[in-house]
Amino acid sequence: MVERTVFIHLPGETEAVPAGRLTMIEQGLQVQASTFAYGRRYVTRTNALAVDPIALALVGRNDEERVPAGGLAMFGALRDAAPDAWGRRVIENRLRAPPNGLPESVYLDHAGPHRAGALDVRESPTSPPAGGALPSVVDLRHLLDVAARVEEGEPVPAHLEVFFAGGPSVGGARPKAVVTVDGGEWIAKFPARNDPFNVPIVERATLELAREAGLVVPRTRMETLADGRQVMLIERFDREPLVGGMGRRHMVSALTLLALHEQDSPDSSYAAIADAMGVHGVSGQIASDRNELFARMVFNILVSNDDDHLRNHAFLFDAEGDGWRLSPLYDVVPKPQLAQERMLHLSIGPQGRRARLDNALAGAGRFGLLPPDAARIIDRIVRAVRSWRDIFEGLGVPVRECDRVASAFRRAADIGMRDVDRQL
Numbered sequence: 310m311v312e313r314t315v316f317i318h319l320p321g322e323t324e325a326v327p328a329g330r331l332t333m334i335e336q337g338l339q340v341q342a343s344t345f346a347y348g349r350r351y352v353t354r355t356n357a358l359a360v361d362p363i364a365l366a367l368v369g370r371n372d373e374e375r376v377p378a379g380g381l382a383m384f385g386a387l388r389d390a391a392p393d394a395w396g397r398r399v400i401e402n403r404l405r406a407p408p409n410g411l412p413e414s415v416y417l418d419h420a421g422p423h424r425a426g427a428l429d430v431r432e433s434p435t436s437p438p439a440g441g442a443l444p445s446v447v448d449l450r451h452l453l454d455v456a457a458r459v460e461e462g463e464p465v466p467a468h469l470e471v472f473f474a475g476g477p478s479v480g481g482a483r484p485k486a487v488v489t490v491d492g493g494e495w496i497a498k499f500p501a502r503n504d505p506f507n508v509p510i511v512e513r514a515t516l517e518l519a520r521e522a523g524l525v526v527p528r529t530r531m532e533t534l535a536d537g538r539q540v541m542l543i544e545r546f547d548r549e550p551l552v553g554g555m556g557r558r559h560m561v562s563a564l565t566l567l568a569l570h571e572q573d574s575p576d577s578s579y580a581a582i583a584d585a586m587g588v589h590g591v592s593g594q595i596a597s598d599r600n601e602l603f604a605r606m607v608f609n610i611l612v613s614n615d616d617d618h619l620r621n622h623a624f625l626f627d628a629e630g631d632g633w634r635l636s637p638l639y640d641v642v643p644k645p646q647l648a649q650e651r652m653l654h655l656s657i658g659p660q661g662r663r664a665r666l667d668n669a670l671a672g673a674g675r676f677g678l679l680p681p682d683a684a685r686i687i688d689r690i691v692r693a694v695r696s697w698r699d700i701f702e703g704l705g706v707p708v709r710e711c712d713r714v715a716s717a718f719r720r721a722a723d724i725g726m727r728d729v730d731r732q733l
């Protein structure tokens with residue numbers, strides 16, 4: 310049995326406070342079960358937040374041991390605070406362990422202070438935060454060298470160890486690092502070994518295309534190294550510079566808000582996320598968040614982004630509104646392919662995961678949208694995505710790279726725009 314203290318950064322505060330005690334029962338490398346109990350002092354704080362929105366709501370008696378929802382072994386919010394694929398490779402490299410060769414609690418311990426969201430996991434209530442200053446964007450070349458070593462499973466040499474100090478940072482599978490830019494925190498996403506096209510520049514252009522289409526997108530920029538390698542930077546929305554330090558915003562994935570297991574993600578749907586927003590959202594903002602989610606789904610259809618799983622949708626806690634708001638957009642990459650019949654990861658409408666606009670339109674009721682309103686959103690996104698080449702070229706994506714991803718972009722007429730036009 311492993312016992313740890315969960316810390317949380319409360320809104321507007323630069324230091325984390327202990328929130329409670331996490332107990333994990335591990336068998337081999339896996340967590341079999343876990344419990345959590347809030348600290349007595351924590352629950353008396355007027356600004357205390359629920360550590361997990363589903364299983365650890367702050368209502369009624371808060372001094373009891375609780376277990377995760379939905380038969381999960383781990384609390385979703387803590388699973389979100391653990392690294393996934395890339396962060397694990399970084400920790401294994403540092404600890405000289407084989408891939409997925411460490412107990413879950415070790416990954417949780419070593420995720421460091423720059424992990425996603427507001428939670429931290431430490432040995433005891435008096436443990437200080439882990440050190441590890443973040444590298445600056447000017448160190449990108451060294452960070453890419455570190456990432457290449459991690460990808461190859463080779464030890465990081467001593468002179469590069471310092472770039473390791475900040476910890477593995479955020480989740481996801483692609484090589485990345487957190488860097489500071491003018492006092493703010495940004496995620497740098499690197500090229501990977503087997504990329505079929507220049508993913509960083511295409512991802513960045515796609516996010517900017519989404520902004521053109523009216524979606525909520527963090528600031529992005531490209532960095533080109535002397536040797537021509539390109540890195541995409543995206544500003545972190547779970548950090549906020551405060552006087553005297555950095556604030557961390559409480560964030561959970563849609564996987565956590567739905568209390569699902571990773572492997573249930575392909576059986577889930579955008580509509581299920583829209584439903585959860587109705588329960589956990591901020592009153593007065595639910596309709597606009599659902600519109601935004603609907604628009605993102607349509608965008609994913611039009612650019613064939615089928616990596617739209619439940620960890621690629623996130624929610625930020627809004628203390629004023631006492632609820633969870635849809636985070637800005639991230640991780641949207643077009644997937645070139647030949648097939649006319651395409652699927653997204655999540656279900657869209659009555660035709661399931663079929664990536665068609667008529668499917669989105671027919672499912673719009675679950676987002677609280679009347680058909681003409683849904684049609685107007687679809688039309689808006691279709692018009693913006695139609696000019697993708699102009700936008701991409703304007704952002705410096707070479708024609709060669711545009712050609713490589715062109716088959717990802719759908720012609721609206723081929724995927725059911727007729728039904729949409731009828732509503733306009």
Ligand SMILES: Nc1ncnc2c1ncn2[C@@H]1O[C@H](COP(=O)(O)OP(=O)(O)O)[C@@H](O)[C@H]1O
Binds near residue numbers: 480483621640
């Ligand atoms: N701009 C951002 N601000 C805060 N967190 C982010 C941001 N972009 C991504 N993340 C977090 O980092 C994780 C990994 O990023 P993502 O872009 O999904 O990488 P990958 O392509 O490797 O999946 C996401 O699941 C999300 O939790």
Ligand SMILES: [Mg+2]
Binds near residue numbers: 481482620621640
């Ligand atoms: Mg991702």
